[in-house]
Amino acid sequence: MNDSKSPSTKVDIFGTQYSIKPTEDLPEGDIRALANYVDLMMRQMSNKGYDKADATILAALNIALEMRKDRKRYEGVIQHLVERMDEAVAEEVLNERLRDTSTFNPESESQSQS
Numbered sequence: 001m002n003d004s005k006s007p008s009t010k011v012d013i014f015g016t017q018y019s020i021k022p023t024e025d026l027p028e029g030d031i032r033a034l035a036n037y038v039d040l041m042m043r044q045m046s047n048k049g050y051d052k053a054d055a056t057i058l059a060a061l062n063i064a065l066e067m068r069k070d071r072k073r074y075e076g077v078i079q080h081l082v083e084r085m086d087e088a089v090a091e092e093v094l095n096e097r098l099r100d101t102s103t104f105n106p107e108s109e110s111q112s113q114s
Helices: 028-047 052-102 106-113
Strands: 009-013 016-020
Touching (some): 009 028, 016 028
Antiparallel strands (some): 009 016
16 A cells, blocks of 8 residues: 555645545544544643644643553553463473372382383
């Protein structure tokens, strides 16, 4: 989709139109959804009495804060999953060793050496 012939997607954010070219990582639907979200955040700030410049900065900060919270939450979930996987692997290794020792018969070993 990085073809120079692919059309740009036109979006409106806070009264200004932007043309954004879709890519493989950012398809048209995502562009529209993100633009709508940014527009919503800016309008929320504007409705609180902030001018366009301040609304832009505050919307960006709010979006960055959301992203930071999500990242921390996902890192916590990933860490928890890694710990659970480590525990499962350790348990499986222990079970494997127990199975190996339960099949070991010292009497048959001593008889085969005689």
